[in-house]
Amino acid sequence: MTQIDKEQVERFMRRAIELGRKGAEAGDGGPFGTVIVKDAEIIGEGWNQVISTNDPTAHGEIVAIRDACNRANTFSLKGCDLYTSGEPCPMCLSAIYWAGVERVFYGFSIHDAAEVGFDDCFIYEQLAKPLDLRKIPGVQVLGVEALKILKAYATNPRRVKY
Numbered sequence: 001m002t003q004i005d006k007e008q009v010e011r012f013m014r015r016a017i018e019l020g021r022k023g024a025e026a027g028d029g030g031p032f033g034t035v036i037v038k039d040a041e042i043i044g045e046g047w048n049q050v051i052s053t054n055d056p057t058a059h060g061e062i063v064a065i066r067d068a069c070n071r072a073n074t075f076s077l078k079g080c081d082l083y084t085s086g087e088p089c090p091m092c093l094s095a096i097y098w099a100g101v102e103r104v105f106y107g108f109s110i111h112d113a114a115e116v117g118f119d120d121c122f123i124y125e126q127l128a129k130p131l132d133l134r135k136i137p138g139v140q141v142l143g144v145e146a147l148k149i150l151k152a153y154a155t156n157p158r159r160v161k162y
Contacts, residue, residue, distance in 0.1 A: 044068025
């Protein structure tokens with residue numbers, strides 16, 4: 001892990017907090033703002049827009065990942081750090097891993113968020129259960145047919161690995 005420049009980290013975190021504040025005050029969604037940084041430059045920004053876009057996936061981290069990838073014309077955020085006003089939920093954390101982000105800096109914790117109604121604990125609990133015991137059960141259908149397209153994709157020499 002590279003050396004952390006405290007002033008720089010705080011500057012980026014303040015920007016994430018400001019985005020979260022502005023989005024919440026505008027009524028876009030909760031107080032979740034995010035910036036994505038590469039080589040000490042912000043390459044993507046976002047804030048929670050769940051309410052304003054009627055999109056339950058429009059969390060600040062997801063919006064910032066989409067913005068950064070769009071600006072950089074890539075699906076990989078390797079070499080990037082993510083700064084977010086609040087500790088990422090399970091969905092956002094998964095997207096952060098898929099994007100290849102190297103480090104996450106956050107302000108308030110998931111426990112702080114839960115105290116004001118943003119409680120993700122039930123999702124963590126559900127993910128730990130077997131598929132058939134979850135509140136929303138997973139049921140496999142046409143697995144053999146679906147497996148054929150997966151195998152065809154896997155053998156395609158032109159596919160882009162990610």
